[in-house]
Amino acid sequence: MNVFTQWNAAAAVRTASIIGAAHIPRAVDRIFLAGLGQELKQEPFERVNETIGPVTQAFERLMFPSRSTELFHLSMLKAAVERVLSSVAGEFPSLAAWTPDDISVQKYGPDDGITSHRDHARNRLIIAVVTVCGSGTVEVLGDERIGQPVLSCNLAAGDLMLLRAPGLLGGAGDDESRPFHRVHGASGCGPRIAAGFRHLGGRHGHDLH
Ligand SMILES: [Fe+2]
Numbered sequence: 437m438n439v440f441t442q443w444n445a446a447a448a449v450r451t452a453s454i455i456g457a458a459h460i461p462r463a464v465d466r467i468f469l470a471g472l473g474q475e476l477k478q479e480p481f482e483r484v485n486e487t488i489g490p491v492t493q494a495f496e497r498l499m500f501p502s503r504s505t506e507l508f509h510l511s512m513l514k515a516a517v518e519r520v521l522s523s524v525a526g527e528f529p530s531l532a533a534w535t536p537d538d539i540s541v542q543k544y545g546p547d548d549g550i551t552s553h554r555d556h557a558r559n560r561l562i563i564a565v566v567t568v569c570g571s572g573t574v575e576v577l578g579d580e581r582i583g584q585p586v587l588s589c590n591l592a593a594g595d596l597m598l599l600r601a602p603g604l605l606g607g608a609g610d611d612e613s614r615p616f617h618r619v620h621g622a623s624g625c626g627p628r629i630a631a632g633f634r635h636l637g638g639r640h641g642h643d644l645h
Contacts, residue, residue: 437465438465439464439512439513440464440520443460443463445521446524449562449604455587456576456586457589457615459591460598461592463594463595464513464594464595464596466594468512469594473569475508475509475510476498476507477629479500479507479541481496481498481541481543482496482499483495490581491552492551493550494547495550496627497540505539510541513631514536514633517536517564517633518536518633522534530561530603531561534635537635538635539631539632540634541568543627544572544619544629549621550619552617553581553616554615555614555634557611557614558636558637559636560603560635560637561635562598562599562601563598564632565599565630566595566633567593567595567596567630568593569593569628569629570622570628571591571628572620572621572623573589574591574620576588576615577615579615591630601614601634601635
């Protein structure tokens, strides 16, 4: 069973490394995606409404995230993301160590979203987010919390988004290489469900700031 369609992973990672994010439309095979959507829709979700410092977030998340490794399609997607990112380790050697040891599944309704934030520095190298169903916009702002987006991604089902994280570029100030971004609510008739894959390297948690 194919998980991904044909797309240029090296070019996508290169784009993320330069501007902070990359949007790969229709990156996931349509038949696989249907199975993944069915699987996730059967899982229970719990609501999150919180404000952490300057960041307000509203969405639902999988109630039992530890079950994510038991879900057939989600596990296959995890393995495929790991495979495709490690395939570009020739150009980005740090990605040879990238393993998706943190999986999150979030569901956004039309009024949900996350205000401008950077993901925590403990998420290393790169973050991959697959839109499983629905659609919605993520705006990538670059180094400033407020301002015009450098990239506006209208994410639809099957799209992959990559976000640059510390360690991908290396060098001084690399922890600041995380782009600010805003997640908007679902734009279609149903919720947007997104599966996120992060490499923690042994450090866990989901702080925003
Ligand atoms: Fe984020």
